[in-house]
Amino acid sequence: MSNNTDFILSIEDLTVSFDGFKAVDMVNLYVDKNELRVIIGPNGAGKTTLLDLICGKTKATSGSIKFKGKELTKLAEHSIVRSGVGRKFQTPSIYENLSVFQNLEMSFPRGRSVFGCLTFRRTTDVIDRVHEVAEQVMLKDSLYLEEAGLLSHGQKQWLEIGMLLMQDPELLMLDEPVAGMSVKEREQTAVLLNKISQNRSVVVIEHDMEFVKRIAHKVTVLHQGKVLMEGKMDKVQSDPRVVEVYLGH
Amino acid sequence: MMKAMYQNMLGGRSGMIGLLILAAIIFLVLPLGLDLFRLNLVGKYLTYAFVAVSLVLLWGYGGILSLGQGIFFGLGGYCMAMFLKLEASDPESTKIQTTPGIPDFMDWNQLTALPWFWEPFHSLTFTLIAILAVPTLFAFIIGYAMFKRRVGGVYFAIITQVIALILTILIVGQQGYTGGVNGITDLKTLMGWDIRTDSAKYILYFINGALLIAVILVSRVILGSKFGMLMLAMRDKEERVRFSGYDVADFKIFVFCLAAMISAIGGAMFTLQVGFMSPTFVGIVPSIEMVIFAAVGGRMSLIGAVYGALLVNYGKTVFSESYPELWLFLMGGLFIAVVMFFPNGLAGIYDKYEKKLFTRKPRKGSASAMSSRTLSDPQPGPVRDAASPPAKGMGISNQPVN
Ligand SMILES: Nc1ncnc2c1ncn2[C@@H]1O[C@H](COP(=O)(O)OP(=O)(O)O)[C@@H](O)[C@H]1O
Ligand SMILES: [Mg+2]
Numbered sequence: 001m002s003n004n005t006d007f008i009l010s011i012e013d014l015t016v017s018f019d020g021f022k023a024v025d026m027v028n029l030y031v032d033k034n035e036l037r038v039i040i041g042p043n044g045a046g047k048t049t050l051l052d053l054i055c056g057k058t059k060a061t062s063g064s065i066k067f068k069g070k071e072l073t074k075l076a077e078h079s080i081v082r083s084g085v086g087r088k089f090q091t092p093s094i095y096e097n098l099s100v101f102q103n104l105e106m107s108f109p110r111g112r113s114v115f116g117c118l119t120f121r122r123t124t125d126v127i128d129r130v131h132e133v134a135e136q137v138m139l140k141d142s143l144y145l146e147e148a149g150l151l152s153h154g155q156k157q158w159l160e161i162g163m164l165l166m167q168d169p170e171l172l173m174l175d176e177p178v179a180g181m182s183v184k185e186r187e188q189t190a191v192l193l194n195k196i197s198q199n200r201s202v203v204v205i206e207h208d209m210e211f212v213k214r215i216a217h218k219v220t221v222l223h224q225g226k227v228l229m230e231g232k233m234d235k236v237q238s239d240p241r242v243v244e245v246y247l248g249h
Numbered sequence: 250m251m252k253a254m255y256q257n258m259l260g261g262r263s264g265m266i267g268l269l270i271l272a273a274i275i276f277l278v279l280p281l282g283l284d285l286f287r288l289n290l291v292g293k294y295l296t297y298a299f300v301a302v303s304l305v306l307l308w309g310y311g312g313i314l315s316l317g318q319g320i321f322f323g324l325g326g327y328c329m330a331m332f333l334k335l336e337a338s339d340p341e342s343t344k345i346q347t348t349p350g351i352p353d354f355m356d357w358n359q360l361t362a363l364p365w366f367w368e369p370f371h372s373l374t375f376t377l378i379a380i381l382a383v384p385t386l387f388a389f390i391i392g393y394a395m396f397k398r399r400v401g402g403v404y405f406a407i408i409t410q411v412i413a414l415i416l417t418i419l420i421v422g423q424q425g426y427t428g429g430v431n432g433i434t435d436l437k438t439l440m441g442w443d444i445r446t447d448s449a450k451y452i453l454y455f456i457n458g459a460l461l462i463a464v465i466l467v468s469r470v471i472l473g474s475k476f477g478m479l480m481l482a483m484r485d486k487e488e489r490v491r492f493s494g495y496d497v498a499d500f501k502i503f504v505f506c507l508a509a510m511i512s513a514i515g516g517a518m519f520t521l522q523v524g525f526m527s528p529t530f531v532g533i534v535p536s537i538e539m540v541i542f543a544a545v546g547g548r549m550s551l552i553g554a555v556y557g558a559l560l561v562n563y564g565k566t567v568f569s570e571s572y573p574e575l576w577l578f579l580m581g582g583l584f585i586a587v588v589m590f591f592p593n594g595l596a597g598i599y600d601k602y603e604k605k606l607f608t609r610k611p612r613k614g615s616a617s618a619m620s621s622r623t624l625s626d627p628q629p630g631p632v633r634d635a636a637s638p639p640a641k642g643m644g645i646s647n648q649p650v651n
Contacts, residue, residue, distance in 0.1 A: 055492060081494035093489045095482045106482055107493045111475055114503045120475035167494065 007066075008033045008171055008201045009054070014063035016053055023049040025225035026063070031171070036197040038204045038212050040236075041222035042245060047205045048090055050222070051173050054203075055087040056080045067171060082112070086169035090176050090205075092156035094163065096149030100139055103148050103159055104130045107166035129166065136196070137162035138188060154185040158192070165196060172196070173203045178211055190214040209237070221245075260469055263603070267552045268465070275458040285447055292454040292522045294562040295461055297322075299515025301542040301554035302461070303508035306468055308540070309548035310477060311504045312484030313401070317409030318512050318539050320416055321384040323531030325513025327420075327427075328383055330526040331367060332376035333436035333444075334428075353435070358425030367426075373440060380517045381510055388509030392502035399498070410533050417532040432527025436520065444521055457518045464511050465551045471507070472551075480504065541584045547596025556595055 009031040016024045024046045031037050039047050052058035054065055056077040065072040072080050081087075095103050108129060111120035134143045137158040142151060148159060157177055164172055177193070178186045186208065193202065193215050206212050212219065212233060219236045221228040223245045229236060236242055260268065279291055300318045308314050340350040348361045355363070369375045391412065395405055420427045428434070436444065443449060471477060483490045483497060491497050520526045529535065538561075546557020561580070569576040591597055 057488075057492075076496070077491045078494050078496045081492055087492050089488075089492075093486055095485055095489065097481060097485055098478065102478055106475075106478060106490075109494060112494050113496075114476070114499050117476040117479055117500070118471065118474050163489075163493065 007031055008035075008068060009203075010066045011054070012064050012066075014050075014053060014065060015061050016049060016058060017061045022225050024053060027222075027225070027227055029220060029227065031201050031203060033201060034197070034199065036193065036202045036204065036215055036217050037220060038206055038216040038218075038233075039220045039222055040206065040209075040212060041228070045222040046225040047222055048175055049225075051087060051175055051203070051205065054080075054173065055085055057087075078112075081167065081169075082109075084170040086164035086167050086172045088157075088160050088164055088172075088174045088177060090179070092153065092160050094148050094151075094156055094159050097147060100134070100142050100145045100148050100151070100159060101130055104133055104162055104166050107163040109167050133162045133165050136165060137192065154181040154189075157181065158189070161192070161196075169200065171201045171203070175205045176207065177204060178206065178208060186211055260473075264469070268462070271465075271552050271555060272458075272462055275461070276455065280451070280454070285450060288454055289450050289522060290566065291559070292450075292457055293519060294559050295454075295457055295555070296515040296519040296522065297539060297542060297562065298461055298555040298558035299464060299518070300512045300539040301546060301558045302464055302468060302551050303511040303515075304540060304543035305546075305548055305551050305554045306472070306480075306511075307504055307508040308543060309550075310472060310480040310484070311501065312480075313501060313505065314406045314540070315409045315505070315508070315536075316406045316533070316540060317413035317536050318508065319531045319533075319536035320409070320413050321388060321509040321512035322516035322519070322535070322539070323416070323420075323526070323528070324384040324387060325380045325516030326520045326526040326530060327433065327516075328370070328376055328380045328513075329517040329520040330433035330436060331370040332373060333439060333520065334433045335363075335367065335371055336439070337435060337437040352428070352433070354428045354431070354433075355425055360425045364426050380513055384509045384513035384516075385506045388506045389502060392505040393498075396498040396501040396505070401501075410536070413531060413533050413536050417528045420528040420531060428527075430528060432525055432529070434525040434527075436524050439521070445524060450522065453518070453522050457522065460514055460518065461555065464514065465555075468511075468551050476500070538580070541580060541587075543594075544584060544587050545594050547594030549593055550596030553594055553596030553599070560595075 007030045009029070011027055011029040014024055014027045014029075015022060027046075027050065029050075039050065041047055049058060053060050054067075054072065056072065056075060056079075060073045063073075067080075067083060067085060070083060072083075072085075075083070095106065098106070105122070105126060108126050110126075111117050131140070131143070134140045139151075139155060139158055139162060142155065145151065148156070151159060157180070161174065161177065174193075178189050181189060190211060193204065196202065197215075204215065216233050218231065219233050220230045221236060221242050228241060228245065229239055275295070280288060283291065300322050303318060303321075304315070307318075334352045338350060338352045343349045343351070343353065343356070346353065346356040347359075348356055351360060351363050352367075370379070391409070395401075395408060400408065421430045423429070438444065444453065472480070479490065479495065479500060483495075483500060487497055516526070516530070519530070539558075542558040542561050543554045544557070545561050546555065547553030561583070565576060565580070568579060587594055593600065
C-alpha cells in the first residue's frame with residue numbers, strides 16, 4: 001500500500017499538534033491519479049487543517065506528505081503551488097477589487113517572479129486561456145465586471161475554482177465549494193467538478209451528502225483528527241460508526 | 250509592448266493632463282512667479298516629494314507602511330554630502346587645521362586621517378552609484394530579514410522607526426566620522442562648480458524637477474504592469490497570492506528597495522540644493538512627516554503625493570513661523586482628519602470633482618478607486634493617476650511663500 005509512486009498523493013502518519021491538541025492525528029491517506037476524493041466529517045474534525053498541511057499553510061509536526069513522490073512538508077507555499085497543487089479556501093478568497101478578468105489573469109502560471117511580473121505581457125494565449133476558463137466556470141458574462149467583489153457568493157466560489165484551473169494543477173483541493181450556493185448552483189457545480197476531475201486528481205471537503213453522492217469516487221471520513229473509515233459512499237453512509245459521529249444527528 | 254509602456258507612462262488622457270499641469274507648475278509657474286529664495290525653498294520641498302512618491306508605491310499600493318523612509322532619504326543625502334565635503338576640504342582651504350585635507354569636523358574631533366569608508370567618496374562616479382546602491386542595499390537587508398520572516402503591518406512600521414532612531418543616534422554619536430548633530434555643512438562645489446550661486450540654484454532646481462517627473466513616469470510603468478496589479482492583490486489577499494504561486498516576500502522586498510532608492514535620490518538632491526545634510530532628516534519625526542505628505546496628497550496617487558509634499562510644507566513654513574509650538578499638533582490633527590475623512594487625500598477629492606465635471610462613469614465606493622489604475626480590461630491600459638493642482642486658493646503657485 002505504501003508504494004508512493006502509484007499515487008499522486010500519499011500522506012503517511014501525518015500529525016499536527018496545536019499546543020498539545022492534535023487537530024490531525026496519524027492520518028494516512030492515498031489519492032490516485034484522476035481520482036475525485038471527498039473528505040467528510042463533523043465540524044472540527046480536522047478537514048481544513050489537513051488541506052492546510054498539504055498546501056503548506058500549516059507545518060506538520062510529524063509525518064510525510066508526498067506529491068508525485070516529492071516530499072511537500074519542507075517546501076514553501078509557492079513552491080508547492082508551482083509543483084502542481086491548487087487550493088481553494090473555505091471562504092471564497094478572490095481579489096475583490098480587481099476585475100474578474102484580472103482575477104483569472106493573475107493566476108496564469110507565467111511571470112511569477114518580480115522580473116516576470118514587470119515584463120509580463122497580456123498575449124493572446126493569456127486572453128484565450130482566461131476566456132476558456134471563464135466559460136468553464138460559467139462566468140463568461142461577468143468576465144469584464146470591474147470588481148469581482150460584486151459577484152454573488154456562488155459566483156465567487158466559481159471564480160476561485162477558475163483561478164485554480166488557470167494554474168492547471170494536477171491536484172486540486174477544494175474546501176466546501178458549494179457552501180452558500182443555491183440548489184441550481186450546486187447542480188452546476190457538481191457538473192463542473194465531474195468535468196474538471198477528468199484529467200486531474202481532486203480532493204473535496206463537503207458537508208452536503210446529496211452533493212457528495214453526485215461526485216464522489218471514494219469517501220474518507222475524518223473524526224477528531226483521525227481517519228474513521230474510507231470507502232464507497234453507500235458503504236460509508238450505512239456504517240454505524242459514521243452514522244453515530246456524523247450522519248446521525 | 251512599447252506602445253503599452255508609453256500608455257502606462259502617460260497614464261491615459263487624464264493622467265497625461267495631470268502630469269502636464271504638474272510639469273507646467275514645476276518648470277514654468279513657480280520659476281517665473283517666485284524669487285530665487287522661495288524657489289529654492291520649493292526645490293527643498295520637492296526633494297521630500299520623492300519620498301512621498303516612494304510611499305505611494307510602498308504604502309498606497311504595497312500596503313507596507315514604512316515609518317522610516319528618512320533612513321533612505323538621509324543615506325542618499327549623506328552620500329552626496331560626503332563627496333561635496335571632501336571636495337570642500339582640500340589641503341589649501343583647510344591649511345589652518347591640525348591635519349589639513351580632512352573635513353573640519355574630523356579635525357575638531359582629533360582625527361588625524363580620513364576614515365577608510367570616506368576614501369571612495371573622492372570619486373563622483375562612486376558617489377553617484379553609492380547614492381543609489383547604499384540605501385537600496387540597506388533596504389534589501391531590512392526587507393529580507395523582515396519579509397522573509399513574514400513580519401508586516403504595525404510590527405514592520407515600528408521596526409522601521411527603531412532603525413531610523415538607531416541610525417540617528419549612531420550619526421549623532423559618531424561625531425568624528427559623521428559631523429554629529431550638526432551634520433555635514435559648508436558644502437561648496439561639485440567638481441569645481443559652485444553650487445551656492447544663483448545660476449547653480451536654478452539649474453539644480455530644474456534637475457530636481459526633471460528627476461521627480463522621471464521617477465513618476467517610471468513608477469507609472471511599474472504600477473501599470475502586472476506588478477502593480479499584484480501589489481493590489483497582495484494588499485487585499487496576501488494568502489491567495491501566495492497560493493497562486495507567488496513568493497510574496499520577494500515582491501515586498503523589491504518595492505521596499507525601490508522606495509528606498511527613490512527616497513535616496515530626493516536626499517541627494519536635498520543636499521545639493523540646501524547645502525548640507527544633518528541627522529534631523531533621518532529620524533522618526535521627518536519619517537512620519539513624509540507619510541503625512543503622501544496621505545494628504547493621496548496615497549494612491551503619485552502626482553497627488555507631490556502636491557501633498559508641497560502643500561504641507563508650505564503650511565509648515567507659514568505656520569511654524571507664527572506658532573512654532575502648534576505646528577506638530579496641527580500636523581497630527583491634519584493626518585487624522587485626512588485618514589478619517591479623505592482616505593484618498595487631495596487626489597481623492599480631485600477625482601470626485603473631475604468625475605462630476607465630466608460625468609463619466611457613475612461613482613463607486615471609495616475602495617474601488619484602485620481597480621482602474623492597473624492593467625485595465627481587456628488590453629493593458631494606463632495607470633490613471635488622478636490629481637492635478639489643488640483647488641484654487643490652496644495652491645502655492647500664486648501666493649507668496651514665506
Ligand atoms: N491554527 C490553529 N491553532 C489551534 N487550533 C486550531 C488551529 N487550526 C485549527 N485548529 C483546531 O483544529 C480543529 C480542526 O479544525 P478544522 O480543520 O478547521 O476543522 P474542520 O475543517 O474539519 O471543521 C478545530 O478544533 C480547530 O479549533
Ligand atoms: Mg473546515
